[in-house]
Amino acid sequence: MTPQDYCAKKAAEAGSSFTAAFRLLPTDRRQAMEALYAFCREVDDIVDECSDPALAEVKLHWWRQELDQIAAGKSQHPLGQALHPSIGRYGLNMADLHAVVDGMEMDLTTGAYADFAGLDVYCDRVAGAVGRLSARIFGTISDQTLAYATELGLALQYTNILRDVGDDARKGRVYLPEALLAAHGSSGESVLSLQASAALTQALVDMAQRAHARYDKALDLLPRSERVAQRPGLVMAAVYRDLLRTLEVSDFAVLHQRISLTPARKLWVAWWAAAGRMPR
Numbered sequence: 001m002t003p004q005d006y007c008a009k010k011a012a013e014a015g016s017s018f019t020a021a022f023r024l025l026p027t028d029r030r031q032a033m034e035a036l037y038a039f040c041r042e043v044d045d046i047v048d049e050c051s052d053p054a055l056a057e058v059k060l061h062w063w064r065q066e067l068d069q070i071a072a073g074k075s076q077h078p079l080g081q082a083l084h085p086s087i088g089r090y091g092l093n094m095a096d097l098h099a100v101v102d103g104m105e106m107d108l109t110t111g112a113y114a115d116f117a118g119l120d121v122y123c124d125r126v127a128g129a130v131g132r133l134s135a136r137i138f139g140t141i142s143d144q145t146l147a148y149a150t151e152l153g154l155a156l157q158y159t160n161i162l163r164d165v166g167d168d169a170r171k172g173r174v175y176l177p178e179a180l181l182a183a184h185g186s187s188g189e190s191v192l193s194l195q196a197s198a199a200l201t202q203a204l205v206d207m208a209q210r211a212h213a214r215y216d217k218a219l220d221l222l223p224r225s226e227r228v229a230q231r232p233g234l235v236m237a238a239v240y241r242d243l244l245r246t247l248e249v250s251d252f253a254v255l256h257q258r259i260s261l262t263p264a265r266k267l268w269v270a271w272w273a274a275a276g277r278m279p280r
Contacts, residue, residue, distance in 0.1 A: 070084050114177065131233070132146050
């Protein structure tokens with residue numbers, strides 16, 4: 001198995017909507033995205049699958065050191081060997097790659113977020129950084145496009161958080177800021193106990209509105225001249241925003257089920273977005 005085959009397999013096994021959007025890219029850029037996505041999956045799996053937090057921290061530290069090896073072209077890991085060419089070819093920012101690892105570490109060390117300022121630090125590391133790296137791979141970028149990618153990354157992560165409230169609670173995690181919950185008369189303890197309430201629903205409605213505002217801001221920031229190159233990200237924006245609206249229609253019944261779009265619905269939304277029709 002070649003290093004690129006390793007990354008393609010790792011990306012395909014995740015079964016994410018993101019990997020489907022890679023098909024819009026020419027071969028070299030698609031392979032670069034597969035390597036980036038495989039890296040993200042690799043470090044995310046450490047946190048999700050390692051039952052010993054101390055061991056997970058050791059593994060994340062190893063990846064921090066390995067990033068330096070990857071940058072120097074000295075990695076012995078197939079993922080690193082596949083990722084290395086993209087660093088120079090697409091100008092990938094090593095600080096953003098390190099930020100992804102830092103974000104995963106926050107899942108080991110941070111049990112709750114007091115407010116959106118704290119949550120946004122986490123979201124920028126696990127999603128905003130990935131958005132900026134992806135934007136560079138997709139095509140020539142400007143400062144405005146990097147700002148767009150950051151906003152879009154946070155919008156996507158907000159949507160993930162809303163979808164996964166119940167799943168995360170069963171893992172002992174609450175990403176909803178304490179200030180948001182308190183403002184609506186709910187609490188982290190009620191989320192962890194999977195207690196449905198009007199107060200929690202209103203908190204989720206509030207966060208969904210914030211997610212919509214980030215989607216809107218992202219689309220406003222992206223220059224029209226760069227929309228064709230950034231089409232894979234725009235497809236993901238359309239699919240995830242449709243998921244957000246589906247969560248809203250369900251009245252955020254997310255404590256005991258994982259709401260998702262059907263494959264046919266994803267395909268329909270992606271097709272319209274790829275054709276340049278981006279409903280708000």
